[in-house]
Amino acid sequence: xxxxxxxxxxxxxxxxxxxxxxxxxxxxxxxxxxxxxxxxxxxxxxxxxxxxxxxxxxxxxxxxxxxxxxxxxxxxxxxxxxxxxxxxxxxxxxxxxxxxxxxxxxxxxxxxxxxxxxxxxxxxxxxxxxxxxxxxxxxxxxxxxxxxxxxxxxxxxxxxxxxxx
Amino acid sequence: xxxxxxxxxxxxxxxxxxxxxxxxxxxxxxxxxxxxxxxxxxxxxxxxxxxxxxxxxxxxxxxxxxxxxxxxxxxxxxxxxxxxxxxxxxxxxxxxxxxxxxxxxxxxxxxxxxxxxxxxxxxxxxxxxxxxxxxxxxxxxxxxxxxxxxxxxxxxxxxxxxxxxxxxxxxxxxxxxxxxxxxxxxxxxxxxxxxxxxxxxxxxxxxxxxxxxxxxxxxxxxxxxxxxxxxxxxxxxxxxxxxxxxxxxxxxxxxxxxxxxxxxxxxxxxxxxxxxxxxxxxxx
Numbered sequence: 001x002x003x004x005x006x007x008x009x010x011x012x013x014x015x016x017x018x019x020x021x022x023x024x025x026x027x028x029x030x031x032x033x034x035x036x037x038x039x040x041x042x043x044x045x046x047x048x049x050x051x052x053x054x055x056x057x058x059x060x061x062x063x064x065x066x067x068x069x070x071x072x073x074x075x076x077x078x079x080x081x082x083x084x085x086x087x088x089x090x091x092x093x094x095x096x097x098x099x100x101x102x103x104x105x106x107x108x109x110x111x112x113x114x115x116x117x118x119x120x121x122x123x124x125x126x127x128x129x130x131x132x133x134x135x136x137x138x139x140x141x142x143x144x145x146x147x148x149x150x151x152x153x154x155x156x157x158x159x160x161x162x163x164x165x
Numbered sequence: 166x167x168x169x170x171x172x173x174x175x176x177x178x179x180x181x182x183x184x185x186x187x188x189x190x191x192x193x194x195x196x197x198x199x200x201x202x203x204x205x206x207x208x209x210x211x212x213x214x215x216x217x218x219x220x221x222x223x224x225x226x227x228x229x230x231x232x233x234x235x236x237x238x239x240x241x242x243x244x245x246x247x248x249x250x251x252x253x254x255x256x257x258x259x260x261x262x263x264x265x266x267x268x269x270x271x272x273x274x275x276x277x278x279x280x281x282x283x284x285x286x287x288x289x290x291x292x293x294x295x296x297x298x299x300x301x302x303x304x305x306x307x308x309x310x311x312x313x314x315x316x317x318x319x320x321x322x323x324x325x326x327x328x329x330x331x332x333x334x335x336x337x338x339x340x341x342x343x344x345x346x347x348x349x350x351x352x353x354x355x356x357x358x359x360x361x362x363x364x365x366x367x368x369x370x371x372x373x374x375x376x377x378x379x380x381x382x383x384x385x386x387x388x389x390x391x392x393x394x395x396x397x398x399x400x401x402x403x404x405x406x407x408x409x410x411x412x413x414x415x416x417x418x419x420x421x422x423x424x425x426x427x428x429x430x431x432x433x434x435x436x437x438x439x440x441x442x443x444x445x446x447x448x449x
Contacts, residue, residue, distance in 0.1 A: 073193030
């Protein structure tokens with residue numbers, strides 16, 4: 001593994017963050033557009049240990065909370081849990097498989113949306129069910145597809161693993 | 166951090182995870198007065214460049230939509246402007262018809278010219294008034310400028326008008342001052358001359374000056390007396406024997422009319438209609 005590979009990895013993550021704040025608004029409905037910021041978090045967490053993954057999730061979550069003060073803390077909680085779980089799941093499956101990664105992207109997005117919806121308490125009953133089964137599922141699928149596309153195109157740049165051991 | 170390590174889920178990881186969870190729950194439970202300054206600080210520091218980028222993207226998106234809307238509006242305005250002269254002309258013509266209708270008082274039927282959208286005989290056209298409206302064959306069809314033609318066939322709701330350019334059109338005519346009498350007929354059966362009239366049968370000793378207004382004389386009782394037919398352009402070249410022929414510039418071109426009035430017999434009985442067209446007719 002060359003040292004420059006690690007920089008490329010961060011370069012890809014920065015690119016995803018920029019995509020989130022630039023291209024995403026042009027990708028149609030806000031509720032189903034791919035979440036590139038979460039994708040960047042998941043790209044990191046599936047290659048890092050659960051501790052740093054939790055911390056990364058918390059940081060991204062608290063930053064997102066700053067953009068939606070009404071449900072402050074909900075994103076931090078959701079991203080922390082998703083960061084930890086995705087890192088743990090990757091440790092359990094431990095396969096550098098495109099399908100497995102796609103499933104993690106899908107599940108991560110859906111669980112994040114579930115936790116945010118429950119923790120913020122803004123949706124209840126039928127709207128909550130519609131949000132989770134409809135919009136959230138669509139967004140998870142599109143996010144997973146975007147993640148798989150990134151892995152297909154830039155997979156070599158992302159083939160690094162960070163741990164604290 | 167190092168690369169290529171394989172151990173997951175150490176005690177430190179669990180502690181960090183629990184710490185982050187605790188901080189998240191704390192963030193959820195802090196009062197609004199604490200959240201707002203913290204969120205504001207994040208938005209003004211870490212998030213500032215990203216929010217600026219997002220704002221620029223939104224501006225770009227809305228600008229594009231705005232440009233498209235403005236372009237569409239400009240195109241619509243240009244299209245509307247294209248028809249403006251025609252609308253003005255039609256408006257003026259309708260006002261003229263209204264004036265003519267007021268002067269005629271009774272004995273006329275207003276009708277719309279039903280121009281065909283496909284190539285057809287240019288010497289006749291259809292109007293939207295028929296037998297039901299009192300129209301009869303050989304009724305005179307006029308516009309504010311003068312004679313357009315005569316009704317050649319009548320249906321229940323529509324009529325066919327043979328314009329003055331039709332080869333069979335003839336009208337007894339005279340100079341507006343009554344000094345000269347003759348027969349007005351189409352100048353030719355084909356070519357550009359078809360859109361001119363000629364005054365035939367003028368005695369050789371009578372000279373008609375250019376720009377003299379020629380009106381119908383009412384002889385024969387088909388076309389009422391005094392309806393402008395056109396103005397004299399000059400003498401025709403094919404003078405025969407002891408008579409003269411004059412070229413007439415028609416008072417109205419059939420292609421330019423959109424609405425006409427069909428003069429029925431009731432008005433025809435009024436006598437000379439010349440004064441009704443006086444305002445629109447060209448003076449010699």
